[in-house]
Amino acid sequence: MALSKTVAQNAEVGRTGILDAAALLLGRQGYGAVSLRMIAEAAGIKAGSIYYHFASKDDIITEILDAGIQAVHDEVRDRVAALSADAPARDVFRAVLRGHLCALLEHGAYTSANVRIFGQVPPVVRDANLPVRRAYEAFLDNLLSELKVRDAIRSDVNLPRFRLLLIGALNATLEWFDPQKGSAEDLADDYADTFLNGILSQSGDNT
Amino acid sequence: MALSKTVAQNAEVGRTGILDAAALLLGRQGYGAVSLRMIAEAAGIKAGSIYYHFASKDDIITEILDAGIQAVHDEVRDRVAALSADAPARDVFRAVLRGHLCALLEHGAYTSANVRIFGQVPPVVRDANLPVRRAYEAFLDNLLSELKVRDAIRSDVNLPRFRLLLIGALNATLEWFDPQKGSAEDLADDYADTFLNGILSQSGDNT
DNA sequence: GTCTATAGGGCGATAGAC
DNA sequence: GTCTATCGCCCTATAGAC
Known part of the structure; x- marks a missing residue:
């Protein structure tokens, strides 16, 4: 998706990048519509990697x-x-x-x-x-x-x-x-x- | 659960009962938190039966x-x-x-x-x-x-x-x-x- | 610090008996 | 008109390689 690509390019990786990507997605699509896989993709990493930063x-x-x-x-x-x-x-x-x-x-x-x-x-x-x-x-x-x-x-x-x-x-x-x-x-x-x-x-x- | 039991007892079955039960649950818990299985239980039927009334x-x-x-x-x-x-x-x-x-x-x-x-x-x-x-x-x-x-x-x-x-x-x-x-x-x-x-x-x- | 792979579970929806 | 049983999907979270 164009949006996800843009976010991925701009986001710093790591903790802050995950939070920024998640906030953007949650504000636009709501809680139930946003999965960890979507957050990870927007942040430029894979879903499993999120658990290094968050429990x-x-x-x-x-x-x-x-x-x-x-x-x-x-x-x-x-x-x-x-x-x-x-x-x-x-x-x-x-x-x-x-x-x-x-x-x-x-x-x-x-x-x-x-x-x-x-x-x-x-x-x-x-x-x-x-x-x-x-x-x-x-x-x-x-x-x-x-x-x-x-x-x-x-x-x-x-x-x-x-x-x-x-x-x-x-x-x-x-x-x-x-x-x-x-x-x-x-x-x-x-x-x-x-x-x-x-x-x-x-x-x-x-x- | 006490709530579900109450609803199940009061609800008419059929189309109206499903809608009433669903509206009550959705208003209290939100869209993502309410599943068809929960709606069915509150309406006093099984999940599969819902598809006789709704597509x-x-x-x-x-x-x-x-x-x-x-x-x-x-x-x-x-x-x-x-x-x-x-x-x-x-x-x-x-x-x-x-x-x-x-x-x-x-x-x-x-x-x-x-x-x-x-x-x-x-x-x-x-x-x-x-x-x-x-x-x-x-x-x-x-x-x-x-x-x-x-x-x-x-x-x-x-x-x-x-x-x-x-x-x-x-x-x-x-x-x-x-x-x-x-x-x-x-x-x-x-x-x-x-x-x-x-x-x-x-x-x-x-x- | 990120990856791949997958376990374990709930979901919407369908099929066919009664 | 409701049931049981199940399919296929996506989810969160974990395990272990690199």
Whole structure:
């Protein structure tokens, strides 16, 4: 296949090459559709050789899942940290959405793989990924909580529930996003406006 | 297993029993984790007998996927139709979210299965489901478009993109919704408020 | 560190009895 | 309409040569 050849040519061999090849395939085809033989071919080695680097298929998956969450967590944290301490709430919120969507849609084989396959892997693998997920969720909750303390977010907003809404909406973009129809940053800004302002007209029949 | 026994006892045999058992298993465990042998056991028959009713595993999946979209489409349409013609935009929007979430979270083995496995099935099965999906999407687009014409939705809202945001957020609730912590209708009303009004405080530092 | 070869098992699907 | 039995395939994982 043309795709596999390309991957094989570009991949470094060894541990990293296997992980990169696996993340790319898993993000595109899902957990059940990707076999060790496919991963090996994409990485430029034979299936049996994988077991020199990893004890099992699930070990590979576990490592990819963790790296995927960490990548988006790092990207969001760095973008928020780059803002001045008194940046407007709107800018903070935009930075979060830009970081999450750019990590997911533009630079993230591991993040894409995580979003795509997390719901498909065996329970034991899912559980192994939970600590890293919880850390990212707690980071977002703290950030949103600060905005609420600053009175930028309405007091009647249920923050943990809004965070679930937000992450669900952001991750779902993976299913339809097309980079040729606009950048991830533009999409993030559009989503940010919708979440911040709502869709309701101020002048309409909104009794 | 306790679960399989329960299903087997309750299921009618024959075509419907197979579909019901398969939808339940697929919604809980995903496409790759569910085999024909498991479906047969849950339906109270042997694996080979399935082929009297269906030509292939993918035929079963295809039928479940279509029924899942149709169920949520019907539920939303009925709830909107039950409103008076001049109902406020807020009520129309709430009816959409209530219908979608109740169909997905409370009454929908087929809808749950669709949301859960659509991204996991072979391309040919996914393609077969597209016409029914497109019909539901067009229905929602028309509905939102009417609200916009009535000047209830701001003119700068990109409706096709908002519809993607909305469905993505609603379907993602499947991953964490717990009926013991609140009803689907309450969740729908909460989401509706967030989408309609946004989260931004009117009094804060929102420059 | 990668190879070849294969064990052992589950899968979708089929054939034919009843 | 359901059964039993089985075919052929692909999978994960292992063993041992190089």
